[in-house]
Amino acid sequence: MMLLVPADVLNPRRVDGHFAAEAEAARAAGLRVTVVDHDALGRPGGAGRGVERVTGGGPAMYRGWMLRSEQYAAFAEALRERDVTLRTSAEQYARAHELPGWYPALSAVTPRSVWTVGAGRDAFERACRQLGSGPAVLRDHVKSMKHYWAEAAFIPDLGDPDAAWAVASRFRLLRDEDMVGGFVLRRFERFVSAEVRTWWVDGVCRLVGPHPDTPQDMPVAEPNLDAIGPLIGGLGLPFVTADVVLSADGVWRLVELGDGQVSDRPGTIAPDTFIAMLHTGFDG
Incomplete structure (x- = not known):
């Protein structure tokens, strides 16, 4: 390799x-x-x-x-x-990298989501109506702007179209030419733990660690992947990451799937441990 x-x-x-x-x-x-x-x-x-x-x-x-x-x-x-x-083939990369590629197979374990193709207001408002009123989180097909939470990520109520579009407009401005695909609206859910990044080679979870944004934070208990694991395995993707988090009702939820090749490694996972995970996974 x-x-x-x-x-x-x-x-x-x-x-x-x-x-x-x-x-x-x-x-x-x-x-x-x-x-x-x-x-x-x-x-x-x-x-x-x-x-x-x-x-x-x-x-x-x-x-x-x-x-x-x-x-x-x-x-x-x-x-x-x-x-x-x-x-990882080009088709496999796109399926893991863009939410519309992986969401249909994983919809049971992740917040309900709808999306647009393009960044126009009419399509955005149709997506808002499709998801229904209430709070939502905004992103595009590959990335959110969660570090701009109040102004470009969190929509308090999709039933307020002007306020929702203000968040979408700010998101579009910040993403600029990096925006991919269109808007994605995800139903807001309450979480009670830091995100955990799990690494999967050929459908098998090979490594569990913190998210790069919170490299020192891990939940007290290991994530329960019983519901999520078979669905990720069924995707048939060679190398992916799955970011999971504990919900307020005690269920582990998937918040993001990504291609493992372009997913960041938190500094608290040693590089030799990471490479050994890849070696073991691909060599059996």
């Missing part, structure tokens, strides 16, 4: 500092580590340049900054031209 990581923007021969520890642990574990140009991968037509340093064929995994689904598809195609196959 080859591990592909972003290059440092100032020194393209070196690994981006954010992923340097994982790259070092991967080399120590016997994996081949190769850098790619993330900036080039993010530009139209730039995938070929982005993988110029990739040599040798075989399977590969990416550990790096987030890519849009269409960028990842171009990345995968450019690698195929070099006889390198990403362990």
Whole structure:
């Protein structure tokens, strides 16, 4: 297995500092580590340049900054031209990366959600009516603005269309050109624990740790994944993260699914532990 990581923007021969520890642990574990140009991968037509340093064929995994689904598809195609196959296909990446891809299969264990295609007000208000009045959390197909909770994430009542649109407008302004897909409205639920990030390889939970936003916080009890696990396994995705949290009524709920390649590792999980998890999972 080859591990592909972003290059440092100032020194393209070196690994981006954010992923340097994982790259070092991967080399120590016997994996081949190769850098790619993330900036080039993010530009139209730039995938070929982005993988110029990739040599040798075989399977590969990416550990790096987030890519849009269409960028990842171009990345995968450019690698195929070099006889390198990403362990996660473009279709699998999109399914894990964007909420409309994974929500239908996981709707029983996550807050009720509706979404739009595009960022127009008419579509947004139709989605509000579809979800019904009451509080909701706003995001796009891949990301929220939870650090701007009161102004661009939390909608106190979808039954107040002007107030709801004010939050949506602020969200759209903050996300700007990074906005993906359209608006997503999620029914607000009360949670009583910090989020827990779980890591899954081929449908098996291989590692449980804190969320990167709260790296020192873990619930007193391990999360109960009995309801969530079989549904994630049924997705048939090679490498994903599932962020779970304890609800006020004592049930563990899924708040986010993501592609594991672009999910951040909290600093409290050692890089060698993380790489060992990948090695064990993919090698059986």
